[in-house]
Amino acid sequence: MAKSSLPADAASANSGLPHGTYSANEIRKTIRGKRREIPLHLQRESSLKACDLLLSLAIIEKVKHVALYVSQDGELDTKPLIEALWAKGIHTYLPRLHPFCLGQLLFLHYHVDTILVSNRFGILEPKLHVRDVMPIKGIDVMVTPLVAFDVKGQRLGMGGGYYDRTLAHWRDIGRPIPMGYAHDCQQVPHIEIQPWDIHLPYIVTPTQVIAV
Numbered sequence: 001m002a003k004s005s006l007p008a009d010a011a012s013a014n015s016g017l018p019h020g021t022y023s024a025n026e027i028r029k030t031i032r033g034k035r036r037e038i039p040l041h042l043q044r045e046s047s048l049k050a051c052d053l054l055l056s057l058a059i060i061e062k063v064k065h066v067a068l069y070v071s072q073d074g075e076l077d078t079k080p081l082i083e084a085l086w087a088k089g090i091h092t093y094l095p096r097l098h099p100f101c102l103g104q105l106l107f108l109h110y111h112v113d114t115i116l117v118s119n120r121f122g123i124l125e126p127k128l129h130v131r132d133v134m135p136i137k138g139i140d141v142m143v144t145p146l147v148a149f150d151v152k153g154q155r156l157g158m159g160g161g162y163y164d165r166t167l168a169h170w171r172d173i174g175r176p177i178p179m180g181y182a183h184d185c186q187q188v189p190h191i192e193i194q195p196w197d198i199h200l201p202y203i204v205t206p207t208q209v210i211a212v
């Protein structure tokens with residue numbers, strides 16, 4: 001199991017995790033707990049601030065197709081962002097677990113008529129319609145959920161490897177550009193990466209944009 005050490009000087013970075021060395025699963029448990037404790041009014045305020053920050057990025061000016069996710073488990077709420085993208089005429093896409101390929105995601109167009117159903121993790125995902133399927137390379141920006149991140153753009157997810165697989169080859173053609181979207185309390189001083197982990201060139205929180 002990978003260990004992520006937290007240097008003393010940064011020990012109380014936004015996550016507030018005390019100084020120490022933590023396994024990926026320990027970080028997941030702690031940060032998911034913190035995320036869930038965020039009161040509803042702060043969740044709402046944070047989602048609006050992060051939405052504004054993301055939309056202010058220069059790279060968003062030219063995008064036509066953006067993938068997001070349906071928030072759960074205290075994740076930064078994507079709803080205001082989805083509505084703002086729709087208002088700009090930008091197409092949005094949501095992941096669903098692939099019906100045949102274990103560990104893979106399929107991205108489907110998310111529109112006003114989309115029916116959302118719960119998957120086996122209890123996460124809402126679009127009902128499968130072949131006409132809605134979008135190839136990964138057709139997406140300009142992929143807003144990814146995450147459990148923890150660090151200042152270098154390293155990401156720790158839920159542990160399924162779904163986004164690492166989805167984004168494994170994005171640099172070959174330069175799209176979709178991965179963009180982490182998270183609460184500030186999900187920042188930890190250091191995440192020890194594994195060879196398959198995808199680095200995030202952008203992370204947007206309610207108060208900052210990390211671009212590396």
Ligand SMILES: Nc1nc2c(c(=O)[nH]1)N(C=O)[C@@H](CNc1ccc(C(=O)N[C@@H](CCC(=O)O)C(=O)O)cc1)CN2
Pocket residue numbers: 069070071072075095105120121123145146157158159160161162163
């Ligand atoms: N909102 C959202 N959608 C997403 C993700 C995400 O992180 N957030 N994913 C990011 O990859 C994918 C789903 N990945 C997941 C990977 C592992 C677990 C998991 O272990 N969940 C349970 C325990 C298992 C169970 O109930 O059977 C848990 O909550 O502890 C959940 C989702 C696709 N959709």
Ligand SMILES: Nc1ncnc2c1ncn2[C@@H]1O[C@H](COP(=O)(O)OP(=O)(O)OP(=O)(O)O)[C@@H](O)[C@H]1O
Pocket residue numbers: 145146155156157158159160161162163164165168194196197
């Ligand atoms: N590109 C890949 N090809 C094959 N297996 C992969 C790939 N990326 C990750 N995996 C496998 O997925 C498993 C989970 O990886 P990891 O713990 O990094 O997931 P995560 O990034 O936390 O999850 P997620 O992306 O779903 O939020 C690992 O055992 C890893 O071997």
